[in-house]
Amino acid sequence: MKNLITKMSTQAFVIMVTIILFIIMYAAGCVVYADKNFTNIQVFFNLFISNAGLIIISASMTMVMISGGIDISVGSQVALVCMMMCDLVMNKHVPTAAAIAICIVYGIVYGIYAGVMVAYLNIQPFIVGLSGMFFARGMTAVINTGMLSIADKTFDVLAKTKIMIPIDFLAKVNKRGMKIYPNLYPSVIIAFLVLVIMFVMLKYTKFGRAIYAIGGNEQSALLMGLNVKKTKFLVYLLDGAIVALGSVVYCMNTCGGFVAQAQGLEMDAIAAAVIGGTSLMGGVGNVFGTLLGVMTKATIEALVSFQGSLSSWWAKIIIATLLAFFIILQSIITRIKAKARD
Amino acid sequence: MNKETSTLKRMVGHQLFMPIISLIIVMLITVVYKSLFGKDGVHLDLTFFQIQITNGHLYGYLIDILNHAGGLVILAIGMTLTVASSAGTDISVGAVSALCAAVCVRVLGRENVVADYSTGVYILAFIAAMLVGALCGVFNGYLVAYLDIQPMVATLILFTAGRGMAQLLVNGYIIYVRKESYKWLGSFFPHIPLPSALIVAMVVAVVMYLVLNKTALGLYIQAVGINKKASHVVGLNSKMIILLTYVFCGWCASINGLIKSSEIASVDANNIGLMMELDAILSVAIGGNSLGGGKFNLFGSIIGAVTIQALSTVLLSMSVESTQVPVFKALLVAAIVVFQSPEIQRWRRNRKARAAAAGKKVA
Numbered sequence: 246m247k248n249l250i251t252k253m254s255t256q257a258f259v260i261m262v263t264i265i266l267f268i269i270m271y272a273a274g275c276v277v278y279a280d281k282n283f284t285n286i287q288v289f290f291n292l293f294i295s296n297a298g299l300i301i302i303s304a305s306m307t308m309v310m311i312s313g314g315i316d317i318s319v320g321s322q323v324a325l326v327c328m329m330m331c332d333l334v335m336n337k338h339v340p341t342a343a344a345i346a347i348c349i350v351y352g353i354v355y356g357i358y359a360g361v362m363v364a365y366l367n368i369q370p371f372i373v374g375l376s377g378m379f380f381a382r383g384m385t386a387v388i389n390t391g392m393l394s395i396a397d398k399t400f401d402v403l404a405k406t407k408i409m410i411p412i413d414f415l416a417k418v419n420k421r422g423m424k425i426y427p428n429l430y431p432s433v434i435i436a437f438l439v440l441v442i443m444f445v446m447l448k449y450t451k452f453g454r455a456i457y458a459i460g461g462n463e464q465s466a467l468l469m470g471l472n473v474k475k476t477k478f479l480v481y482l483l484d485g486a487i488v489a490l491g492s493v494v495y496c497m498n499t500c501g502g503f504v505a506q507a508q509g510l511e512m513d514a515i516a517a518a519v520i521g522g523t524s525l526m527g528g529v530g531n532v533f534g535t536l537l538g539v540m541t542k543a544t545i546e547a548l549v550s551f552q553g554s555l556s557s558w559w560a561k562i563i564i565a566t567l568l569a570f571f572i573i574l575q576s577i578i579t580r581i582k583a584k585a586r587d
Numbered sequence: 588m589n590k591e592t593s594t595l596k597r598m599v600g601h602q603l604f605m606p607i608i609s610l611i612i613v614m615l616i617t618v619v620y621k622s623l624f625g626k627d628g629v630h631l632d633l634t635f636f637q638i639q640i641t642n643g644h645l646y647g648y649l650i651d652i653l654n655h656a657g658g659l660v661i662l663a664i665g666m667t668l669t670v671a672s673s674a675g676t677d678i679s680v681g682a683v684s685a686l687c688a689a690v691c692v693r694v695l696g697r698e699n700v701v702a703d704y705s706t707g708v709y710i711l712a713f714i715a716a717m718l719v720g721a722l723c724g725v726f727n728g729y730l731v732a733y734l735d736i737q738p739m740v741a742t743l744i745l746f747t748a749g750r751g752m753a754q755l756l757v758n759g760y761i762i763y764v765r766k767e768s769y770k771w772l773g774s775f776f777p778h779i780p781l782p783s784a785l786i787v788a789m790v791v792a793v794v795m796y797l798v799l800n801k802t803a804l805g806l807y808i809q810a811v812g813i814n815k816k817a818s819h820v821v822g823l824n825s826k827m828i829i830l831l832t833y834v835f836c837g838w839c840a841s842i843n844g845l846i847k848s849s850e851i852a853s854v855d856a857n858n859i860g861l862m863m864e865l866d867a868i869l870s871v872a873i874g875g876n877s878l879g880g881g882k883f884n885l886f887g888s889i890i891g892a893v894t895i896q897a898l899s900t901v902l903l904s905m906s907v908e909s910t911q912v913p914v915f916k917a918l919l920v921a922a923i924v925v926f927q928s929p930e931i932q933r934w935r936r937n938r939k940a941r942a943a944a945a946g947k948k949v950a
Contacts (some may be wrong), residue, residue, distance in 0.1 A: 285931040317739065362921070366928040372740040372878060374869075375678070376921045381866050383914030390908055504910050505857075509747040515740065525740055557757060558751035565748030569730070572741070 251585040255578050256522040256529050263537050270313045270544045286415050287427045290371040292543040297432035298323070300497025300539050301439045303517040305487035305530045306441065310518050312480045313460040313527030314363060314370035316504050318511035318573070319488050320379035325381040326492030328502035331393035334400060341399040355381075356485020364477035378511070380417065386504045406431055406499035439487065441531045456480060460527030479513045480572045509561060516568040517542055524575065526536065541567070602875040609873060610668060611895055620666045629638030639834075644775045648900075650782060654732060655850075656896035657784025658684075658843035661791050661864060663870035663892040665839030667830040667883050671812045673731055674880030675738025676868050677836045682749030683719040683723045684860030689753040691716040692854040698809050701764045711769065717841045723749065728830035746864075753856035763853045773850030785844045791842070792889055793830065812880035820950020836944055862913055872923045910918045 250258055273405045274283045281286065293300070302319050309316045333344040355377060362373040416424040427460040447453035455476045458466040467473050495507065519525065520541055521534030541565055549560040598604060616637065622631050638647035662680055669677045695704045702713075721905035723745055730741035776783050796827045799805030810818040820823045843863070848854045872878060873894055874887025895916070902912050926933060 298926055311615075314735075315740070317743070362925070362928075366925060366930045368924050369929050371676070371922070372924050375676075376866060376917045376924070378917075379862060379913035379920075380917035382862075383917060386910035387914060391911055451705065455641050466794055495846065509750075511648075512747040515743065525737060556755060558754045561751040562748050562755070563743045565751070569744050572730065572736055572744075573734060576736065 250578055250581050254529075255575065255582070256531065256534065258578060259522040259575065260531075260534050260537065262535075262574065263522070263541060267537065267541050267544060270541070270548065271543075274544065274548050274551065277436065278548075281551055283547075285417070289549065290427045290429055290433075292412075292540060293433045293436070294430050295435040295498060295546075296429045296539050296543045297430070297519070298491045298493075298498060299513060299542075300436040301491030301494055301541050302488055303509070303514040303521075303535045304440055304443050305484050306514040306534050307518045307521070307530045308447065308456065308487075309370075309484050310478060310523050310525070311447070311460045311527060311530040312456045312477060313479070314480070315374060315515070316359070316377075316481075316484055316488070317354075317371060317374035317511045317515055318334050318359075318381060319491075320507045320512075321378045321381035321385070322352070322488050323492040323495050323507035323510055324327075324385045324502065324504065325388075326489055327496040327499065327506055328385045328393065328548070329492060330387050330496045331395045331502040332388050332428060333386075334395055334397045335393060335426065338372075339402070341397055341439060345493050348493055349486055350511055352485040352487075352489025352492075353482060354485070355489075356482035360478035361480035362516065366473045374511075382504065385502070385506075389502075390504060392501060393501040395428075395496070396500070399498075400497075403431055408434070430497070432497045435490075435494055440460075440532050440536060441489065442451070443487075447532065452476065452479065457528055460524075460529075462528070486488060511540075512561075512568065513542055513564060516564050519568060519571050525572065527579060539568060597826075602884050603887055604875075606874050606887050606894060609898065610890055610894040611899045613901060617897075617904075620901075620905060625943055627842075627866070640780065642702075643778060643780060645782070646778045652893065652897050652900050654782035654783045655786040655900065656893045658846040659863065659866055659870065659892040659896055660788040660868040660889050661839045661846075662843045663874070663888040664791060664885060665796055665832075665836035666867040667871050667874070667876060667885060667888040668808060669738070669836045669880055670786065670868075670871050671831040671880055671883035672808045672829045673738050674812060674878070675731065676864070676878070677725060677727060677742045677840075678739055678864045678868075678870075679723065679742040679745035680836065680840040680843070680867055681860035681863040682753070683720055683837055683864065684754075684847060685753040686723065686749045687716040687841035687844040687855050688722045688848035688854045688859050689756040689856055690719045690763060693756050693847065695764065695769075699758075699762055701762065701766070703766060707924035713845065716845055717725050717838055718899070720837045720839075720844070721777025721834050722837070723795065724834035727837065728833030729831060730851055732826040732829035739902060750856060757854055757856050759856075761853055761855045765852070770852050772846055773848075773852075778850075785849075787842065787846065791839070792885065796885060798849050805935060806901075809882055812884075855909070865913065865916055866892075866899075869920050869923075870895050871922060872927070877927060878924065927932065 248547055253261070254514030302323070302493055306316060306319065307491070326409045329351065330344055330466060333347060334341055339347070359373050359377060362368045363370050408431065409428050410425040419425055420473065447456065455466070455471050459473055459476055463473060485550040488543070496502070499506070517538030518530065519533050519538070521536065521538035523535065545563050546560045549557065549563075551557050618635050620635065624668060635648045638645055638650060657769065663845045665681065665707045666677060668933050693703045694699060694715045695708060729744060730736045731895070772783050772787070773776070774783065776821035779786070799808070807818070807823055807828055810821070810823060815825045840860070843855050845860055847859045866902045869880070870891035874884060874889070876883045876887060898915070899912055902915060903909060
């Protein structure tokens with residue numbers, strides 16, 4: 246075991262553990278809840294559908310964490326953007342496309358605020374995130390303290406169009422002999438587009454490599470001649486925009502907004518990133534690892550909801566435990582590696 | 588330079604100057620607001636400062652603020668120490684408060700409305716709640732001190748899981764306690780004119796002041812906060828000291844949870860201590876303590892906590908929704924951290940130095 250750890254990179258080891266965990270949990274679900282149709286391929290696709298927004302937000306969180314920072318305001322931002330979408334479309338009668346644009350502009354404005362605070366004023370990202378978190382939660386209440394839902398034709402097309410996956414292998418034949426293909430919503434397509442774009446950006450562009458360099462060691466990045474402040478600023482700006490986009494996608498799934506929405510989502514996003522092999526110290530991470538993290542979290546939620554009688558709080562507690570486990574795992578691996586090096 | 592200006596300068600430069608001034612500003616705003624928009628038209632309204640004695644208890648606007656501030660003062664004391672020792676904040680305090688309150692009420696009884704319990708069980712429930720709070724602190728502290736995890740990520744785990752566990756303990760219900768003695772901690776003990784929360788906060792503050800200033804512990808905490816490695820080399824058990832501050836903070840959260848649940852004579856796992864972590868951090872920041880760790884001033888945090896509570900009470904009395912209040916506090920915390928930020932401080936120092944140089948040339 247020790248040999249394996251010292252040979253593999255921390256990230257690869259963590260991802261390996263996650264994959265094993267994911268397969269065990271999914272297989273367990275298939276065996277235990279076979280009578281409740283857990284084996285249906287649509288259940289697997291539903292994991293993506295109900296977590297499309299979280300996938301986007303976690304990918305953004307991964308980018309911020311790679312740069313050595315963190316954004317704990319995402320949960321509140323989701324609540325605010327969902328509320329803004331509902332309020333703009335339903336009460337202010339703004340066209341859906343314009344409402345989405347307004348939300349993303351808000352995200353960019355918040356990103357600029359966070360970027361200036363973190364990059365140029367040297368304030369801890371946590372404190373900035375905390376102020377953003379409470380600001381957004383409070384602003385949600387300022388817009389409306391009640392519950393709003395969204396019912397708009399254009400929005401419904403975006404949110405509810407079923408996209409069939411025409412692969413015979415995955416199809417199920419119903420009683421009348423018709424083939425039922427598993428389906429996805431546009432939100433999942435958006436999520437995957439964002440994932441691929443972010444993967445390419447982080448891996449192959451100058452900006453992406455600069456993010457890794459800064460997260461790995463800010464001092465060396467500075468000595469290498471990278472513009473550390475500007476890169477950090479851009480990371481937070483981009484984070485604001487992507488989180489706003491992710492929130493809009495989240496809204497497509499919930500079609501509503503209320504003050505306490507998405508409470509604790511920041512932990513889900515951070516947990517997904519950490520479970521997917523992103524280092525808390527920065528410099529290491531991969532958006533597809535994060536996708537795996539989100540899937541693990543989604544499977545836990547699916548298992549809890551298939552069980553039926555368990556409170557949904559159990560899912561949160563299990564995910565928190567998993568986060569703690571992976572944090573400790575990371576720390577232990579780092580220690581073993583340090584010992585092996587000596 | 589004559590003596591008067593130097594006294595003034597010393598006063599302005601003192602760490603407690605800003606917190607006290609902000610408290611006075613909040614009070615002045617209230618008086619002005621009440622005078623201008625009161626029920627009886629524009630006239631000087633000083634009801635804010637009125638204190639009366641009814642049934643042997645003190646009542647009044649100020650007493651009300653101090654009473655509600657009790658829990659926050661205790662939280663702020665705990666938070667000050669974690670900030671000082673680890674340069675990081677414990678954001679789980681709100682959730683831990685809810686968890687401890689839930690533990691307390693579960694020890695008292697298993698029903699959804701707890702009607703009666705014996706004194707022994709009552710004391711046992713308090714001890715259990717405090718133990719759970721301290722245990723949460725051990726968990727946070729272990730992650731921070733021994734595994735070197737950033738404090739906010741470490742405490743984020745309990746930030747969400749704590750409230751979840753509290754929900755499980757109360758089965759998602761609001762548990763009511765229908766016994767008079769349960770309300771004492773959140774209002775008044777019989778035959779004592781001062782609010783109980785204020786008394787508890789004062790006791791904690793005085794004890795902590797003595798412990799930190801009459802023993803070397805305060806110095807140790809500052810040393811660890813300023814440079815962990817150096818203090819380790821000097822021979823301090825840095826890790827243990829950080830762990831202890833988190834345990835103390837967890838204990839403070841449990842006391843806060845007990846007070847808050849006593850105030851409403853019930854346990855609502857969703858709302859006890861909700862967003863109080865921001866209040867506590869804000870108290871520390873307003874008190875003139877750097878969020879970067881190291882030196883701290885307990886008294887500053889206490890005044891900061893009272894200021895925050897005054898602000899909340901005033902905003903609520905101006906009929907701002909309680910869910911909207913965080914907006915103001917978030918803006919305030921942003922303004923304070925910008926003011927405290929290293930870049931702005933350097934800019935101010937440079938300007939001062941330049942002004943001094945210019946002054947010399949003129950002379």
